[in-house]
Amino acid sequence: MKQLKYIILTLLALTTFFACEQEDILFKEDMANVGFYGSSASMLEVDKENKGKDVLTVQILVTATLNSPSCNVTFDVDDSWYQKIGDFYYEIVDGDTTLVNPAIEGVDYNVVSEKSVTIAEGSGYAPVVLAAIDNNDFDPLGNKSFRLKITGNSLGYDLSSESVIKITIVDDDHPLGWMLGDYTSAVTETDNGSPEHPVNIAAIEGETDKVKIYGMAGLAYGPPLADPYFILGTVSEDQTTITIKAGQSWDDYDWGPVTLTVWEDDNGEGEEVDDLVGYISTDDGVTITFRQQYTFYITSGVNEGLGLQWAWNADANPNSPVAVWTRN
Structure with a gap:
């Protein structure tokens, strides 16, 4: 009787194991599909450094079973996503109208490749230049x-x-x-910050x-050179x-909410x-010189009152440089 009990338990365990075993999902012929490898890409209007960034190669991908026959794929420019109204172009989606700036083939870009590719192996990639x-x-x-x-x-x-x-197509004629571009910020005097840190100015x-302006709050305590941590600046005429x-x-910054705070002089006495x-x-490259004390105040939370990347100058002369940004 005891032996029969062990046999039943063993059978139950095996039944549970096989019931829980995950079946392999097989790729079948009717699952084959064609598309691009990715939904978006970008290129420079002109590459002033001659690194080829004004030429872009995207890939067409055929996903099929092994030993599938050769597949020819055709593509074309899609102009259906926008329409011209008056002198401007608009994209209309679900009743919402958005002003757009479409690039025109032969005017703004060329399709260097033929608009047809062949994947001889039956599956894989083919380039479009x-x-x-x-x-x-x-x-x-x-x-x-x-x-x-x-x-x-x-x-x-x-x-x-x-x-x-x-x-x-990224416009190069701003x-x-x-x-x-990229700058190095050299701070004269600072607490809760770095004497030098990278800054990026973008259009x-x-x-x-x-x-x-990215990175103005410094690296020691400040955010990375990425969205959404940027400051807006306006250049004079x-x-x-x-x-x-x-x-x-x-x-939503990790240290708590921060606010750029500025004083009228270089040492915060004003x-x-x-x-x-x-x-x-622009006498020798591009430099930007600041002569007012500034910091990024944390306005609430456990770190309230702390300033990130202080920049000041304690000398006796008012409005002396507190930070100089030099373009790399």
Whole structure:
């Protein structure tokens, strides 16, 4: 009787094991599909460093079973996503109308490859080469974009979820292009910060005098050089100063909410003011010099009152440099 009990328990255990064993999911012929490898990509309008970044290669992907026959795939430019109304182009989705800036084939870019590719092995990738055309004009509507779509294939495969790819052409003709890029900020005196730290100044699409500034709060306590931690600045018409408004804040930063705070002088003995002014020089490269004390105050939480990346100058001369940003 005891032996029979053990046999029953063993059978139950084996039944449970096989019931729980996960079945392998096999890729079947009717699951084959065609699409692009990715749904978006970008390229430069012109690569001033001649590194080939104004030419882009995207991949068409055929997913099929092993030993499938050769597959020919066709694609074309998709102009159906926008329409012209008056002098402008708009994308209309679910009744919402958005102003867009479509790139035109032969004017803004060329499709270098034939609009047909063959995957001889039956599955895998095939390249499509695109090249931007430099127009030497700044576009106030910002970067242009276009879309390619798969139009068919020789084996009647389904389209994948990435049957359309959006390509963005990054405009190189921004009027502030000479000052955009990476800087090293050298701070005269600081607490809760670094004597030197990286800063990046980036363009705002469609804006000719406003920029995004990343990394201003420093690396020791500040956020990384990435969204959403940026500060807005406005460059003067004569391009000799940049004005950064105090009060700009990040509500979700790890140290707590932080707010840019600025004083009227270099050592914080004066009043708080609304504007931090940087003086731009292009005599030997690009430098931006600040002569007012500033910091990023934490406004609530356990770290309330702490300032991140203080910048000041304690010498006896008012409005001496507190930080100098030098373009790399």
